[in-house]
Amino acid sequence: MFRRDQVLEFGQTSTQFHGSGIQNHNGRLHAGRDIIINSATPKADESRDDLHRQEVLRSLRFEQMGSRQQSIKRAHAQTCQWFFETREYKSWLDTNKSQEHGGFLWIKGKPGVGKSTLMKVALDHTSQTFHGGDSCIISFFFNARGNDLERSTTGLYRALLFQLLKARPDSQIVLDTIEGGLQWSIESIKQTFERALKKLDHQQQLICFIDALDECKEQEIRELVSWLDELSCDHPLHACLATRHFPNITIRKGLQINLESRQEHIQDICCYVRDKLYFKDDRRLATRIRVELQTKASGIFMWVVLVIDMLNREYDSGQKHKILEKIRELPYDLHELFRDIFTRGPGPSQGLLLCLQWILFAKYPLTPRQLYLAIISGTEPNYLVRCHSKEISDDDVERYILNASRGLAEITKSWRWTVQFVHESIKDFLVKENGIGTIWADLKTSLEGQSQEALKRCCLQYQTTVYALLRQTVSIALLRRLLPEIVEHRKVISRKYPFLEYANDGVLFHADQAERHKIKQDAFLRQFSTEAWSKLQDVFEVRGARWYWPNVSLLYVLTRKDYSALIRASSLHSCFDVEGGPYGSPVFVALATKNFAALESLLEVFVKRRTFDNMSCRDQIQLVRLDYDKMAKNNFRDFVFSRTRGVVSHLAEFGCSGILEIYFSTSIYLSDPDSKDEDGWTPLSYAARTGDVATVRLLVDRHACVNNRTGKGWMPLHLASLKGHLEAAKLLIDRGAEVDMPTRDGKTPLYWARKKKNLDLEKLLMGHGAVLEQVAIHDGTPPYETVAKDEPPLYGTRPKAPLKFTKTSINDDAKFRNTTTDRSMIIHLSRDQLETIKLILEGAADANTRYNDDGSTILCSVSRYGYTEIAKRLLDRGADINATGNQKKTPLHWSISPYRNLETVRLLLDRGANVNALGDHTETPLHLAAWNMAIVRLLLDRGANVNALGDLAETPLHKAARYGHTETIILLIDRGADVNAKALDGKTVLHDAAESGSMAIVKLLLDRGADADAKSMAGMTPLQLATLKGHRKAMNILRNHDPHTMDSSSNEEVSSDDEISSSDEEVSLPDEEVSSSDEEVSSTNEGVPKVSTSVETENIHGVKRRRLTRDQYAPV
Known part of the structure; x- marks a missing residue:
């Protein structure tokens, strides 16, 4: 309209x-x-914001949030109305008097006096009074018989915030900054509440009712009151609190009402007695009864309610003449009244005891029908089948419970009807004062243990009976399917047998609780049917992934349910034994479900029953406790045990070093630490990828091979480097891991450290001999070009000034290490090498001592890292300047390293080093120096052969062209390098340049006379190679080249800035796919052509020689 x-x-x-x-x-x-x-x-953004706010609001709400308020019975007519006429109530709501009382009204009274009833009336009255106004009313009623949130301050804060946001939707804007799925803490709730409160207009007062605040801890009460007091300083706040007299909390300001001492409250009791006594025809007797009750009640409304009910029953039974005498016999104390009710008449029965035990110790509150069947299971099991008849109505069940509890239990009619005591003081009497033990003497010393045992027997009886019935009528195995008709049939079973789900789960729950209270369960566990239990459990499990496999053991079940006491009581198999189920063995069940109490019990039992290596049980378990934080962070949700990997492999992957220690310590498990799965991964491989140092150390201490390779060639050091685990990498290197071993696709640990930009890991690897050559091949950067010409090296910490040692400083190891300008020697040289240097300089050792397996001398290592001053002193001590090791490299070869040791190279040449010495692969120092212009010029000045041939007949010019160093290429050609020299495979320098795709170098070589039509042994020209590799710009230069227009005398230099990166010219070829275990550590090398591991070439004499390709080339 x-x-x-x-x-x-x-x-x-x-x-x-x-x-x-x-x-x-x-x-x-x-x-x-x-x-x-x-x-x-609505705009899309507004719609998204609204959906997000609703999601956050739902995360605040919890089950049974307002159930306690709903379960409080409505106050008797004409009672409690006096409260709103009191000076305290009116002053409390008067904002003009807030400075006097601080907005606090505290209602105090004894247990059973009627505080909760008054609070509910006050909340309803205030809500009606301020309905439609500017006030916002929120409340929380603690429920001592409810779940954790119903009886905790966490639930209180969540409920108050939820109600505030719902009452004032405009304040929900504060939820926009809160991420979905937030796990609410008390502090986060408080902060959100305070922000929402600021969104309210200052004229809008906040009224808060909190009942039974004494149900939480005293410190929590004090924190809440302090917080409310702080809120009242910034916003109009009125808080009405109801508690018992203890604990006594002093507040800065506030009003207080002592309920039992108020005359108006006494008048309410008189009004109730007058209306509820049935025998109104005898007014004289009724008056005398009212006087007697008023005197004895002492303001306790619950006492009056219970006594009136007793007197009415006496009157109905024709015992009118005994009523006054009965009243005089009644105890004044409420707890003594409870005792009288339990022992009066026929005396305490088994049904009464079970009723009390179920209400007191059930896992969660039972529905009326569940409690009815639970009591019948313990008292009259032969009638269980008949009790499931439709002839048993809800009214029949309610009357049964009322009679069994002697009227002290009631049905709470919230959204889920449950049975509880009519007042919390009944539980106080039965448990805290051990009233139940004074009535049933055999429960006096072990109330909870005996009660849990009784509830277990009820559950077992019901489970056994119903399981037998179901086996006769339906295939339980069929119920494990998820077909729609099967799902509906399972719902029918759940409705027909309402206590079955609780009984099946409860039989183990109560057995576990009984064991905790010293009631032995070993006989029960020996006779327990895991098959029947798991089949029934699956009937109520909606998700098929959580079903129990048919052949799971009892230990598997107990671990998954976290019944640690039963695990300790069991005499079952080992927790490491692999069995049915997705988690493989019980120890992985505990890890996957994060049931650490069960895990500790499993290991404790395992340790006590076996002989171990010099460690007590307590020490063993302490090792596991140290891993708890680490285990809690692991995501085991989708874990599935692999039987091809085994126990050790999975434990190593999860970093469970403490559990592994226990596993290895027993003589029954002689597991091979180097066992491989189908992908070639060992336990050490998984531990290195996880980076858990304790696990890595444990495995290598057990003689696990640090250089085992997976199917794709990955060693543990590769995996630790990939994931950036520095400490694990250190440990592996210390135990002998090869730092330069490539994977099957040619990647070294240093490649991964550099790719991940992990400088600390790069320093570690470089300090132990890793080189950059292979890294450069895979990341598109020429080797050693990562180091700026005028800066100290990026990898390692070469000293900026010559090292200065004195004889005295060398004699003192600590001083010796501290005399360097930095700590580079500690990084690059091992302790043995440092000790060797000391001994040589002291004259106590031969300067040509071979200090390691490769046969090299200490001068080689010192030359490699550029310690020129030490090299000079070693030479003075007689070190052989041309000594070679197994790799045939002289110190001059070693000095040409990524540390740009120009001074060291000059020293060695000055002292007579052979400038054309042949090293590994018959390469000269000039071959190795092709990347460094300054060293190349120095070597050429000292007589280096510019056309020296290496093992593959490659000249230094080949190397310079391959690495892309235009300045070095120009220098070599100017010094006489043959621009058309061919290697063993027939390729010229131009072939290499065309294959790498460097347009600038191709142009330079053509300008300097390179033969564009030269053919390799395979018959390929440079143009054909460039075409094969897809280097379009290089193809165009070669295709358009006219040798007749070439200016052979041109010395024009081509700047390296004109080079075209390979990523612009090359066709990216991805690495081959890896298996599932290697998938995480595999990568794709963009812009880098795939090269074979090796090729066979034939030299001029017809002898086949194996040619190393870039993947295998590893110079210094």
Whole structure:
């Protein structure tokens, strides 16, 4: 319907529509020629914000949030109304008097006096009074018989915030900054509440009712009161609190009402007695009874309610003449009244005891029908089948419970009806004062243990009976399917046998609780049917992934349910034994479900029953406790045990070093630490990838091979480097891991450290001999070009000034290490090498001592890292300047390293080093120096052969072209390098340049006379190689080259800035796919052509020689 004043001319539109009743598919209303009104469509951002806010609100809400308030019975007519006329209540709501009382009204009283009833009346009355106004009313009623949130301050804060946001939707804007799925803490709730409160207008007062605050801890009460007091300083706040007299909490300001001492409350009791006593025909007797009850009640309303009910029953039974005498016999104390009720009449029965035990110790509150069947299971099991008949109505069940509990239990009619005591003081009497032990003497010393045992027997009886019935009528195995008709049939079973789900789960729960209270369960466990239990459990499990496999053991079940006491009581198999189920063995069940109490019990039992290596049980378990934080962070949700990997492999992957220690310590498990799975991964491989140092150390201490390779060639050091685990990498290297061993696709640990930009790991690897050559091949950067020409090296910490040692400083190891300008020697040289240097310089050792397996001398290592001053002193001590090791490299070869040791190279040449010495692969120092212009010039000046041939007949010019160093290429050609020299495979320098795709170098070589038509042994020209590799720019230069127009005398230099990166010219070829275990550590080398591991070439004599390719090339 339209507003009368809404008149629009033809062609106008309105975004507002005041009314309802008109809808169509396109959201527009056409009314002739006079009006068009568009429905307002919410913006996408506003819709998303609203959905997010609703999600956060749902995360605040919890089950049974308002159940306690709903379960409080309505106050008797004409009672509690006096409260709203009191000076305290009126002053409390008077904002003008807030400075006097601080907004606090505290209602105190004894247990059973009627505080909760008054609070509910006050909440309803205040809500009606301020309905539609500017006030916001929120409340929370603690429920001592409810779940954790119903009886904790966490639940209180969540409920108050939820109600505030619902009452004032405009304040929900504070939820926009809260991430979905937040796990609410008390502090986060408080902060959100305070922000939401600031969104309220200052004239809008906040009224808060909190009942039974004494149900939580005293410190929590003090923190809550302090917080409310702080809130009242910034916003009008009125808080009404109800507690017992203890604990006594002093507040800065506030009003207080002592309920039992108020005359108006006594009048309410008189009013109740007058209306509820049945024998009103005898007014004289009724008056005397009212006087007697008023005197004895002492203001305790619950006492009056229970006594009135007893007197009415006496009157109905014709015992009117005994009523006054009975009243005089009644105890004044409420707890003594409970005792009288339990022992009066026929005396305490088994049904009464079971009723009390179920209400007191059930896992969660039972429904009336569940409690009825639970009591019958313990008292009259032969009638269980008949008790499931439709003839048993809800009224029958309610009367049964009322009679069994002697009227002290009631049904709470919230959204889920449950049975509880009519007042919390009954539980106080039975448990805290051990009232149940004074009535049943055999429960006096072990109340909870005996009670849990009784409840276990009830559950077992019901489970056994119903399982037998189901086996006769339906295939339980069939119920493990998820077909729609099967799912519906499972629902039918659940409705027909309402206690079955609780009984099946409860039989183990109560057995575990009984064991905790010293009631032995070993006989029960020996006779327990795991098959029947798992089949029934699956009937109520909605998700098929959580079903129990048919052949799981009892230990597997107990671990998954976290029944640690039963695990300790069991004499079952080892927790490491692999069995049915997705988790393989019980120890992985505990890890996957994060049931650490069960895990500790499993290991404790395992340790006590076996002989171990010099460690007590307590020490063993302590090792596991140290891993708890680490285990808690692991995501085991989708874990599935692999039987091809085994126990050790999975424990190593999860970093469970403490559990592994226990596993290895027993003589019954002689597991091979180097066992491999189908992908070639060992336990050490998984531990290195996880990076858990304790696990890595444990495995290598057990003689696990640090250089085992997976199917793809990955060693543990590769995996630790990939994941950036520095400490694990250190440990592996210390135990002999090869730092330069490539994977099957040619990647070294240093490649991964550099790719992940992990400088500390790079320093570690470089300090132990890793080189950059292979890294450069895979990341597109020429080797050693990562180091700026005028800067100290990036990898390692070469000293900026010569090292200065004195004889005295060398004699003192600590001083010796501290005399360097930095700590580079400690990084690059091992302790043995440092000790060797000391001994040589002291004259106590031969300067040519071979200090390691490769046969090299200490001068080689010192030369490699550029310690020129030490090299000079070693030479003075007689070190052989041309000594070689197994790799045939002289110190001069070693000095040409990524540390740009120009001074060291000059020293060695000055002292007579052979400038053309042949090293590994018959390469000269000039071959190795092709990347460094300054060293190349120095070597050439000292007589280096510019056309020296290496093992593959490659010249230094080949190397310079391959690495892309235009300045070095120009220098070599100027010094006489043969631009058309061929290697063993027939390739010229131009072939290499065309294959790498460097346009600048191809142009330079052509300008310097390179033969564009030269063919390799395979018959390929440079143009054909460039075409094969897809280097379009290099192809164009070669295709357009005219040798007749070439200026052979041109010395024009081509700047390296003109080079075209390989990523612009090359066709990316991805690495081969890896298996599932290697998938995580595999990568794709963009812009780097795939090269074979090796090729066989034939030299001029017809002898086949194996040619190393870039993947295998590893110079210094």
